[in-house]
Amino acid sequence: MRHTLAEVARVIVGLVFVGSGFLKAVDPVGTALKISQYLTPILSPASAGAETITLALSFVLCGSEFLLGAFLLMGVYRKFCARLSVLFMLVMTAVTLYTLIANPISDCGCFGDAIQLTHLESFLKNVVLLPLSILVLRDARALRHLYSRRERWVPAVLAVVGIIYFMAENYRHLPYIDFRPYAVGTNLREAIAKEEASLQRVLLGATKYIYSKDGKTKAFEASALPDSTWTFVEARQEADLASYKPRYDFNPIDSLGEPAVSTLLDSEGITLLLLSPSWRTASQAVLDEISELHEEASRLGYPFYGVTASTSEEIAQWRYLTGASYPMLQLDATPIRTIIRSQPGLVVLRDGKIIDKRAYADFPSVEGVSTYLRSLPQMQPHGPSATRTYLLWAWAALQLLAFLRFWARKLHLTVHLHIKKRLHLTK
Structure with a gap:
């Protein structure tokens, strides 16, 4: 009975870790932003190196959580992973208890932007998972494994390389799945x-x-x-609306301080938005592409705006460096980071509907700008390529095959023992 409970606990903890790690790895920049909220008392987001530190912590958190769950499900490195899972749950339970008491942030970010739990729900989740992880640790040596010692390195390497590649692609481009309110296809x-x-x-x-x-x-x-x-x-x-938070916090203003949201959303046809929370930290690797985008958009009659939370001095510096002559709209940095994770990033609207979003790494080349812009009136909303998930799918397929092999062997052994018993009784 105890062994059965440990096996059930192993599967539950493993699945939660894999799911939580994967959903956070979908958007490592978003996870880094959430970590920065936790660390604000000791690490100001404006301090030197803060963005690099939180991004590194995001990769470590997402990757380690996914791999802990993956290894628990596979039954490899059982004692080591069981110890780490208990340590992980002790830390997470303490963190969620702190958020429950102090309420420093809006949600815990346990499952990224996919599933938002209240502080109480998050704490109760960890209160359940902690004893389950202890059960796994108690019987770690006796847990069943899907692979032999000679085989286990193959799925282990696939899981490690797969999650690292997945996170790197989601960072370099845009999240594979956009759980935020400004996903492609949103009107x-x-x-x-x-x-x-x-x-x-x-x-x-x-x-x-x-x-x-x-x-x-x-x-x-x-x-x-x-x-x-x-x-x-x-x-x-009579109602307390102080805690009300709109899902859409999109209220840009123009250089005169006038609201510009109707100008953008009520405009018929194509509108291009170049967004960055700060022009000071925006990548300068695609300045030629941005200039060509603006010039070709002007020739085609497409409105082109820069949207930023930068100060007037930073905007002036950006104009000096890039020769930008497009109008600038002001928007708070938080909704800009919510809309697009890239600095800078491009958002294309058609009749108020988001039809394309691009990280600067995916901006069309100077030679391809004209073709890209001319395709926009007929472009269908589409998400990112699925190539970044192929290694993870290969790992999942191996788990399925190993699971089927495990039960086939168990069934074969059961049948063999049954036949042997029948033969013994007939003698």
Whole structure:
């Protein structure tokens, strides 16, 4: 019974680790941003080297969590992985207890942007996983393994190389799966309008209008206001909307301080946005491509904007370095990083709908800019190539084959023992 419980615990812990590690590895930059939120008390995001440190920690966290789960499921390096999993869960349980008490961030980031848990849910998850990992450690030597000592290096190498390559590609390009509100194919015009209408309904429903008549006061809802014999006194907001966080925080302003969201989203046809939280930290490896994009877009009549949270001095420096003459819009750095993980990155809108997003590593070449821009009116929204997942799929296929082989051997042994027993009884 104890051994069975350990096997079940091994599978549960392994699957959670693999799932959590994979979902964070989908977006290593997003995981780095979450880590920076945890480390803010000791490491300011503006300090030198902070971005490099948090990105390195992101790769280590995503990779180690995925590999711990993978090795537990395979049954290789059992004692070592079981010890690490207990240590990992002790640290994570302490961290989630801290977030539950101090509430320093909005969500834990345990499963990236795919699944957002409350602090209590995250803590309870770890409270369950910690004793399960201890069960695994107690019976680590007795756990079944899918591979022999001679075989185990093949799936182990596939898992290690596969997750490293997957994270590197997601960092160099854009996340393989975009769980954020600004994914390719999203109609921003409709989505933002729908959210604003929903908020207005909440506000109306939460507002009570106080009227008086004959010395008596009474509260009314917006849909049932009294006749003219009543005198309006005041409006009261009964719901606490201080914690309300809109899903879409897209409110750029132009150089005059005027809202520019309608200019971008209500525009018919193609609109190109070059985004970077700061022009000071934006890569200068694609300056020629950016210049060609702007010039060709102007020839085709496509509006082209820079969107940044940079100061006026940084914008002036960027214009001096690049010769940029396109208009600049101001937007907070947080929504810019949410929209695109690259510095700089390109977002293409068509009639208010996101039809393409590109990291600077994927900008069309100078020679290919014209062809790319002319294809935009007919372009269908599409995601990134699946090539970055091939090694992980190969690892998963090996697990399936090994699992089937394990049960085939077990079934063969059961049948063999049954036949042997029957033969013994007939003698």
